[in-house]
Amino acid sequence: MPKKMFSFITYLLTLGLGIFLIWLSVKDLKPEDIEKMKYAVSKANYWLLIPILFMGFLSHWSRAIRWKHLMEPLGLKPSSSNTFFAVMIGYLANLAFPRLGEVLKCTILAKYEKVPADKLIGTIIAERAFDLLCLLIIFFITFLVQIDFAFELLAGLSKKNHTETINNNSLITLVIIVSLVFLVFIFRHKIASSSFFLKIREIAKNILSGIMSFKRMSNKKGFILHTFIIWAMYFGMIMLGFQSISETSSLGVNASFSVLSFGSVGMIVTPGGLGAYTGLVEKIVSLYGIEKAICVAISWIIWLVPTIIIIIGGVISLILLPFYNKKKYAE
Secondary structure, eight states: OOHHHHHHHHHHHHHHHHHHHHHHHHTTOOHHHHHHHHHHHHTOOGGGHHHHHHHHHHHHHHHHHHHHHHHGGGTOOOOHHHHHHHHHHHHHHHHHSTTHHHHHHHHHHHHHHOOOHHHHHHHHHHHHHHHHHHHHHHHHHHHHHTHHHHHHHHHTOTTSOHHHHHHHHHHHHHHHHHHHHHHHHHTHHHHHHSHHHHHHHHHHHHHHHHHHHHHTOSOHHHHHHHHHHHHHHHHHHHHHHHHTSGGGTTOOHHHHHHHHHHHHHHHHHSGGGTTHHHHHHHHHHHTTTOOHHHHHHHHHHHHHHHHHHHHHHHHHHHHHHHHHHHHHHHO
């Protein structure tokens, strides 16, 4: 099968999955649930959109500057504006065709900054490696800040008393670790040659490559600062999203970390996270005692606002990009 045909079929399947997940999320809603959703949205604090929009654009600007730091060891110094335009257009393209945006932003920057596109591809791999590393750290923090709650969910003991859950945690953990070590030892040769293991090894190799590129950077502090800003803004947008409606205003750091970590996985599954992100957020929020109608409402609010930011920023970047560079070369 031709590669383009395979990519197109994959896109249709992931898009179909997103639509199916949306249907799965709303199919059991009763008329009273829909009314609750409408009421919650109508009473939302829309003034919070201002700081959320600011955080969204700041995260994308920091991503552009961080990308520039990755290019420095290669001797590439594109302008911050063109880098930002490329990032926003790339995100816009990803809403329609996942991974197209990564290629497109390299193509745009190569065209307007006269830099080799093949070198830029390497920086994208390094950037994704760092993002994966950050996501793993966030997963760890998510588990750490609510370890008792996580054990209750994993053990299926959420309805039992807290003391019983804590007493069983050590035994459960020990059994899982011993079982995993035993299985890995028995099937170590098959595991080493499996496609899954090879994929994991490739991911680890990319992470190592990203770390090595970090060692060659002249402005390591700047790279770390902008990495922190990116994820801090993501976290802040979720926190403010919870504050936007009264029914979820009690949710705080723990729930925000859960949505940030698990929700990020949903953004990868379908184009723009359609259906997958909202479905995951809905399930996560429900674990904190929020009723289904409100879970659906807040999941769409948290997904829709960043998506609107990408659409607005991407379209504006498409318009400004040629004008900015025409003026730049004229000068």
